[in-house]
Amino acid sequence: MSRPRGTLALLIHGGTDNWSPERWKTRFDAVCADRPVFLLPDETLDPAEVRYAAVWKPRPGELAAFANLRVIFNLGAGVDALIADASLPKLPIVRVAVDDLTKRMTEYVVLHVLAHHRQEIYLRESQREKRWEPKTQWPAGAISVGIMGLGNLGADAAEALKILGFKVSGWSRSEKNISGVSCFHGMDGLAPFLKKTNILVCLLPLTAETRHILNRSLLSMLDRDSPLGAPVLINAGRGGLQNEAELLACLNDGTLGAATLDVFETEPLPKESPFWTHRKVLITPHNAADTDPDAISKYVAVQIERHEAGQTLQNVVDMRRGY
Numbered sequence: 001m002s003r004p005r006g007t008l009a010l011l012i013h014g015g016t017d018n019w020s021p022e023r024w025k026t027r028f029d030a031v032c033a034d035r036p037v038f039l040l041p042d043e044t045l046d047p048a049e050v051r052y053a054a055v056w057k058p059r060p061g062e063l064a065a066f067a068n069l070r071v072i073f074n075l076g077a078g079v080d081a082l083i084a085d086a087s088l089p090k091l092p093i094v095r096v097a098v099d100d101l102t103k104r105m106t107e108y109v110v111l112h113v114l115a116h117h118r119q120e121i122y123l124r125e126s127q128r129e130k131r132w133e134p135k136t137q138w139p140a141g142a143i144s145v146g147i148m149g150l151g152n153l154g155a156d157a158a159e160a161l162k163i164l165g166f167k168v169s170g171w172s173r174s175e176k177n178i179s180g181v182s183c184f185h186g187m188d189g190l191a192p193f194l195k196k197t198n199i200l201v202c203l204l205p206l207t208a209e210t211r212h213i214l215n216r217s218l219l220s221m222l223d224r225d226s227p228l229g230a231p232v233l234i235n236a237g238r239g240g241l242q243n244e245a246e247l248l249a250c251l252n253d254g255t256l257g258a259a260t261l262d263v264f265e266t267e268p269l270p271k272e273s274p275f276w277t278h279r280k281v282l283i284t285p286h287n288a289a290d291t292d293p294d295a296i297s298k299y300v301a302v303q304i305e306r307h308e309a310g311q312t313l314q315n316v317v318d319m320r321r322g323y
């Protein structure tokens with residue numbers, strides 16, 4: 001006799017193209033074979049039937065309605081929005097850790113490190129003003145890139161930057177050993193890490209410990225002694241990691257030479273934000289690494305199969321650490 005296949009409910013509140021709930025439903029129907037999959041809201045669904053929920057930014061209280069829920073699948077890597085819900089059932093939360101997402105983020109990090117290294121802001125301005133005035137170029141080996149967060153995303157980006165010839169270092173909570181990368185960890189390791197960093201890439205999760213970590217005091221510690229002159233910030237982690245008033249002041253007074261920002265405290269970034277028109281800032285609309293429904297629905301389906309076969313779930317969030 002075949003095992004009963006637990007019902008999967010999809011709660012997706014995205015608003016952007018890749019978060020189209022119908023697109024996710026189509027993908028989950030394809031990979032969950034004979035498992036019932038419901039896209040909520042759906043009045044035909046008895047909440048007591050639901051064993052699994054795959055979610056993106058569910059509304060506070062929404063998940064508490066499923067009395068027999070077993071596992072929550074967050075459809076992205078960052079769980080900050082999900083775990084902010086005080087009524088969240090105390091169940092395992094599985095987050096996304098898939099090669100597809102990792103490689104997309106590495107593309108983004110490489111693109112923006114190279115953009116700053118190869119003086120793209122200056123060159124685009126020159127083009128607009130029809131100025132043929134090249135500045136001296138320097139080799140990648142003259143620049144130290146420091147990555148905050150050496151998890152799935154940070155470690156992969158570090159490997160790619162290393163291959164391009166940058167000096168690469170990284171900072172994490174626990175000790176790491178990555179060949180060719182200078183690894184620092186913990187609060188004691190933060191200042192020495194910053195002191196050797198010219199381009200700071202932030203790929204940290206947003207937690208109680210990391211909120212507003214990108215502030216004036218931290219940015220002032222970055223190394224200015226490189227051909228870039230003033231250091232550069234690339235933040236593709238979460239907007240809550242940056243103190244935006246201090247970041248803006250650092251850009252205005254030269255503490256920072258430039259920044260690439262993919263994430264903001266308020267998203268979409270309000271039209272009146274000074275970051276939109278700042279000449280030292282490159283902005284992307286929180287799409288450094290798109291969450292791909294094909295890759296991620298397959299990942300969730302495999303995790304559910306593992307769970308039903310009595311195996312351990314992978315990439316379960318540690319609620320004490322908050323990521």
Ligand code: NDP
Binds near residue numbers: 077152289
């Ligand atoms: P991981 O959990 O794999 O890695 C997180 C890293 O941050 C780990 O190295 C961890 O250290 C480190 N870290 C966490 N807290 C601290 C701390 N207090 N001090 C020092 N280091 C700390 O996450 P991912 O790499 O998968 O993702 C990182 C973040 O990227 C996500 O949480 C999300 O916010 C963001 N993201 C953004 C996207 C975008 O499009 N902009 C897309 C996808 C993700 P340790 O290794 O010791 O645990």
Ligand code: OXD
Binds near residue numbers: 077078096289
């Ligand atoms: C994520 C994101 O956390 O897309 O996966 O931001």
